[in-house]
Amino acid sequence: MRFRIRAEIKESIVNVVQKCYSPGTDQVDAANIISDRVFGIQYAPSQTPFGYAVSLFNLAYVPRIDYSSFQNGQNPLTLRIAVDSVSYFTEAMKMDGYSEIVQGDIATLRKHIHIILKDVHLDKKKGYYLDEKGKPVETARLRKGMFIMDRKRIGMYAGEGSFEVGKLHVLTPDDRVLYAPGLPLYYEEFGSYFEGPFSIGEFH
DSSP: OEEOOEEEEESSSSOEEEEEEOOOGGGBOTTOOBOTTSEEOOOOSSSSHHHHHHTTTTSEEOSOOOGGGSSTTOOTTTTTSEEOHHHHHHHHHHHTTOTTSOTTOHHHHHHTEEEEEEEEEEETTTTEEEOTTSOBOBGGGOOTTOEEEOSSOEEEEEEOOOOSTTTTTBOOTTSEEEEOSSSSOEEEEHHHHOOSSEEEEEEO
């Protein structure tokens, strides 16, 4: 979020002795890009890739950013103005100290993900996910921030979302994934986007 801060010293409600404003609309250039001098707030609920991804929630969402069209790294994401789907995750990893990750490049991201479960798929009759051996995927094996990947999509495990009897502690379509489905990143239901086969991995 970006703000304009106003500080005033007053003798009365109407009589202002001194005042100071932080940069505001005067810091928007001809291309409608906001200067990084505008006061910004970014809240990460934890100092983890998951927490850093969540900290990007309030940036403007665009379908795709062409980072090569910006010079000196002064792109909308670096200036904390806008983000695209993949960049939620690449930027989260960069914020966590992985400098080799390239902004918006899913290939460099996938290269660092160690697969711990593959060919995970939904058993529609039983109502929960199975691993490659046909065993239920227990949520005790998962940690918030693990990557969920199929050929087209990538997301982060965000926790259990179901409280139906018999479904707790087993990955179900009601559980949550941090995913940007052509919209800003948010907590989505697994079953809405991931049926399988997909992989679950952690970052190295």
